[in-house]
Amino acid sequence: xxxxxxxxxxxxxxxxxxxxxxxxxxxxxxxxxxxxxxxxxxxxxxxxxxxxxxxxxxxxxxxxxxxxxxxxxxxxxxxxxxxxxxxxxxxxxxxxxxxxxxxxxxxxxxxxxxxxxxxxxxxxxxxxxxxxxxxxxxxxxxxxx
Amino acid sequence: xxxxxxxxxxxxxxxxxxxxxxxxxxxxxxxxxxxxxxxxxxxxxxxxxxxxxxxxxxxxxxxxxxxxxxxxxxxxxxxxxxxxxxxxxxxxxxxxxxxxxxxxxxxxxxxxxxxxxxxxxxxxxxxxxxxxxxxxxxxxxxxxxxxxxxxxxxxxxxxxxxxxxxxxxxxxxxxxxxxxxxxxxxxxxxxxxxxxxxxxxxxxxxxxxxxxxxxxxxxxxxxxxxxxxxxxxxxxxxxxxxxxxxxxxxxxxxxxxxxxxxxxxxxxxxxxxxxxxxxxxxxxxxxxxxxxxxxxxxxxxxxxxxxxxxxxxxxxxxxxxxxxxxxxxxxxxxxxxxxxxxxxxxxxxxxxxxxxxxxxxxxxxxxxxxxxxxxxxxxxxxxxxxxxxxxxxxxxxxxxxxxxxxxxxxxxxxxxxxxxxxxxxxxxxxxxxxxxxxxxxxxxxxxxxxxxxxxxxxxxxxxxxxxxxxxxxxxxxxxxxxxxxxxxxxxxxxxxxxxxxxx
Numbered sequence: 001x002x003x004x005x006x007x008x009x010x011x012x013x014x015x016x017x018x019x020x021x022x023x024x025x026x027x028x029x030x031x032x033x034x035x036x037x038x039x040x041x042x043x044x045x046x047x048x049x050x051x052x053x054x055x056x057x058x059x060x061x062x063x064x065x066x067x068x069x070x071x072x073x074x075x076x077x078x079x080x081x082x083x084x085x086x087x088x089x090x091x092x093x094x095x096x097x098x099x100x101x102x103x104x105x106x107x108x109x110x111x112x113x114x115x116x117x118x119x120x121x122x123x124x125x126x127x128x129x130x131x132x133x134x135x136x137x138x139x140x141x142x143x144x145x
Numbered sequence: 146x147x148x149x150x151x152x153x154x155x156x157x158x159x160x161x162x163x164x165x166x167x168x169x170x171x172x173x174x175x176x177x178x179x180x181x182x183x184x185x186x187x188x189x190x191x192x193x194x195x196x197x198x199x200x201x202x203x204x205x206x207x208x209x210x211x212x213x214x215x216x217x218x219x220x221x222x223x224x225x226x227x228x229x230x231x232x233x234x235x236x237x238x239x240x241x242x243x244x245x246x247x248x249x250x251x252x253x254x255x256x257x258x259x260x261x262x263x264x265x266x267x268x269x270x271x272x273x274x275x276x277x278x279x280x281x282x283x284x285x286x287x288x289x290x291x292x293x294x295x296x297x298x299x300x301x302x303x304x305x306x307x308x309x310x311x312x313x314x315x316x317x318x319x320x321x322x323x324x325x326x327x328x329x330x331x332x333x334x335x336x337x338x339x340x341x342x343x344x345x346x347x348x349x350x351x352x353x354x355x356x357x358x359x360x361x362x363x364x365x366x367x368x369x370x371x372x373x374x375x376x377x378x379x380x381x382x383x384x385x386x387x388x389x390x391x392x393x394x395x396x397x398x399x400x401x402x403x404x405x406x407x408x409x410x411x412x413x414x415x416x417x418x419x420x421x422x423x424x425x426x427x428x429x430x431x432x433x434x435x436x437x438x439x440x441x442x443x444x445x446x447x448x449x450x451x452x453x454x455x456x457x458x459x460x461x462x463x464x465x466x467x468x469x470x471x472x473x474x475x476x477x478x479x480x481x482x483x484x485x486x487x488x489x490x491x492x493x494x495x496x497x498x499x500x501x502x503x504x505x506x507x508x509x510x511x512x513x514x515x516x517x518x519x520x521x522x523x524x525x526x527x528x529x530x531x532x533x534x535x536x537x538x539x540x541x542x543x544x545x546x547x548x549x550x551x552x553x554x555x556x557x558x559x560x561x562x563x564x565x566x567x568x569x570x571x572x573x574x575x576x577x578x579x580x581x582x583x584x585x586x587x588x589x590x591x592x593x594x595x596x597x598x599x600x601x602x603x604x605x606x607x608x609x610x611x612x613x614x615x616x617x618x619x620x621x622x623x624x625x626x627x628x629x630x631x632x633x634x635x636x637x638x639x640x641x642x643x644x645x646x647x648x
Contacts, residue, residue: 073174073270080171090155093163095219 004053011053018046026119030108036115040122048130056134065131068124075121082113158202162215162228165199165238166281166294168192173273182265186256189269190249196242196280204235210639214286222286223349229286232639236492237283237415239636240499244407244619245276251507251615252400254608258514259398261311268308272404274301279412288338288424289348291416292331295380299327302409306397313518319392326389330379337372340365341424354424367431373420374435380413383440383477384447387470394466399510399519402462406469407503411495414476418491422644427483441481445575447474452582456589462509462519464586465502468545471579472498478572479560486563488641493633494556497626501544501553504619508538511608511616521590526599528591531607535594537620542587544623547580552626555633 026039051059082094089098096110097103157164172192176185207213207230215228230238249272260268278298282291303324309316342348344365345356357366375386382390390410394402425432448471455467472494479491509519511534516523528535544551557576564573607613626633 070178070180073177077171077174077178080167080174083167084171087160087163092155092216092219093160093167094217097219 007053011049015046015050018049019043022046022119022123026115027112029115030111036118037122039115040119040124041126043119043123044126044130047127051130051134056131060131063127065128068128068131071120071124072128075117075119075124078117078120079114080117082110082117086110159215161199161203162213162230162284163217165196165203165242166228166277166284168195168199169273169277169280173270173277176266176270176273180266182262185266185269186249186253189273190246190253192273193242193246193249193276196276197239197246200235200238200242200280203230204232204239204636206230207232207235208635208639210643212643223347223352226290227286227349227351228284229351230284231643232636233419233492233641233644234283234415236496236636236640237412238280240411240496241276241279241283241408244499244503245272245404247615247618248400248404248407248503248507250618251403251510251612254612255398255400255510255514259312259400260308264308264311268305271301271304271308272401274298275305275404275409279408282412283415286350287348288341288350288353289335292335292338295334295416296331298409298412299331299380302401302405303327305401305405306393308401309397312398313396315392316396319389319396323389323393326379326386330376330386333372333376333379335376337369337376340369340372344369350419350424354426357424358426358428362429362431366425366429370420370425370429370431370435374417377413377417377420381410381417381477382470382473384443384450384470384474387447387451387473390470391463391466394469394506395460395463399462399506399513402466403503403506403510406465406506407499410469410473411499414473414480414491414495418480418488418644421480422488427645433483436481436483440477444474444477444481445572447471448478448575448579449582452579452586456582456586458586459522460518460520461512461524461590462506464590465505465509468583468586469502471583472502472545474579475556475560475576478576479563482563482567482569484563484567485638485641485645486559486566488644489634489637490556490560490563492640493559493637496633496637497544497552497556497623500619500626501541501551501623504537504541504616504623505545507612507616507619508534508541511612514608514612515605516603521593524590524593525597526594526603527605528595530599530605533607533613534616537613537616538594539591540620541623542590544627546583546587550624550627552623552633554627555630559637 022039022043025034025042026036029035029039047059047063086095086098087093091098097106099109100106169192172188176188179185179188210232213230216222217226217228256265256268275298278294278301281294282298285291285294303320306323307317307320341353344363345353347353347356360366379386394406421432451467451470451474455464455471458464458467476491476494479487479494511531512524512527513519515531544553547553547557557580561573561576564576
């Protein structure tokens with residue numbers, strides 16, 4: 001891709017706005033179409049585009065495979081952890097009403113946290129799938145864990 | 146809007162139904178996040194031990210026939226997801242979490258020796274996810290939730306089976322086979338649930354049951370029933386749908402085989418029973434025909450065909466895998482009687498076979514660890530070299546046959562009682578006859594272990610105590626439950642009652 005100046009410049013310009021749009025879809029998800037799944041995929045697209053144009057090596061330098069693995073787990077933990085928080089606040093599991101004085105606000109915050117977890121996991125999984133397709137990923141060495 | 150605001154103070158005890166599932170669900174990502182191979186085993190073990198503790202508490206609570214209902218997110222059923230614990234699923238939860246705890250005890254040495262270091266963290270994470278899925282399937286009272294947890298357990302199972310590839314590349318094809326078959330099964334199951342949703346407009350099992358019985362016979366509901374039975378049949382490995390099972394069990398790491406053989410098919414059978422007797426009432430005409438003309442003949446065929454195939458196997462693990470298919474036949478036979486005693490027999494055999502097969506496969510794992518594989522000619526004379534493992538294997542084998550004084554005897558006794566109660570003398574005779582086939586294949590192994598000379602140059606040591614203890618816990622409990630049947634019988638009886646009474 002060294003000769004494709006236009007592709008490289010446009011990609012560099014696009015990566016930022018794509019991520020921004022992903023965050024918009026993520027956090028505006030409760031007022032407009034969107035949410036964690038869509039935002040996660042869009043967020044991952046920024047990395048995948050970067051990887052396609054500049055090569056797998058470069059993108060893995062930015063977003064190393066071990067971090068992808070941790071993020072997959074982290075997202076799931078955020079989701080399940082939100083449920084546990086409401087459990088400690090004397091409500092049933094995943095009852096978001098516990099999260100604020102007014103149940104309506106609580107539901108709002110709850111969805112917010114849960115969708116964040118979804119977004120983190122989905123973006124990491126999409127990138128992991130890309131890594132798996134783009135190359136046989138180097139096995140994680142022991143130290144990286 | 147939310148029922149949560151009306152909730153009075155909830156004690157920890159009231160959260161038990163959901164904690165049962167959430168504890169391993171939280172522990173699995175924590176395994177990956179911690180990223181330490183030293184910490185991952187204790188974490189997995191503690192999580193599993195907690196689920197076992199919770200399952201025991203739940204079982205004690207519901208043994209009197211009461212039902213615990215838990216509303217996820219404070220949304221009341223039938224709109225919200227309900228976790229519903231009665232004697233039937235508490236007994237399954239007790240089995241699954243107990244087996245997983247014992248298997249994890251065994252797994253520490255085995256995984257360290259067999260699984261490549263880079264995959265060990267993921268192994269425990271997948272194991273915990275599989276446990277989460279199985280517990281979730283058993284605990285939930287929501288039909289679609291059942292499907293979701295079924296997928297969680299299935300997907301992690303495929304990975305766990307494929308982890309046998311370090312030793313034997315055929316684990317990859319076995320895992321892929323199971324992936325295809327399991328996905329077809331899950332798809333059929335979800336199509337069935339979709340049809341039920343179309344016909345009734347609800348996903349809550351108790352609500353489904355009410356509406357189906359109100360609706361009477363209906364083509365959509367019939368199609369749903371057929372899809373659900375075939376879909377779950379693939380997961381259960383009902384005789385003609387069993388083709389994934391022998392390879393998956395043979396090539397998976399033994400610790401995984403022990404866990405799956407004792408839990409995964411059992412949970413699938415529980416789902417089958419739950420749908421056949423609670424969601425669809427036995428009065429559902431189509432069901433009576435299905436049980437009598439489809440499930441019953443295939444169950445008997447499984448008892449004989451799979452046992453005969455097992456007799457001719459040269460690989461011990463594969464032999465036990467075929468024996469599992471035959472044993473599933475006994476459980477299905479109990480189900481197909483559509484009587485309380487028959488159902489009790491199925492449930493009690495589900496439990497007794499779980500502990501028996503767990504012990505047997507863990508003993509096989511010990512042989513694999515020492516000799517490299519599980520072909521019978523490699524095991525010659527191991528009875529002297531590995532006396533403890535071999536003795537446990539013999540106890541497990543006796544229980545598999547159904548010798549009096551073992552757990553296997555109790556379940557076959559109840560099953561024969563149920564057959565006689567129904568007046569099906571021929572079936573009772575067939576049960577005894579097929580048990581004799583188990584004598585042949587178990588004797589083949591005992592002969593190899595104890596009556597052959599050790600080949601020249603072979604020198605094998607007994608496995609370490611941390612592996613022997615879990616093998617013996619299961620071996621001794623398969624004797625214990627052969628003498629003291631108060632727990633298993635009362636649990637199975639109450640479970641059969643609660644399944645048959647619907648909701």
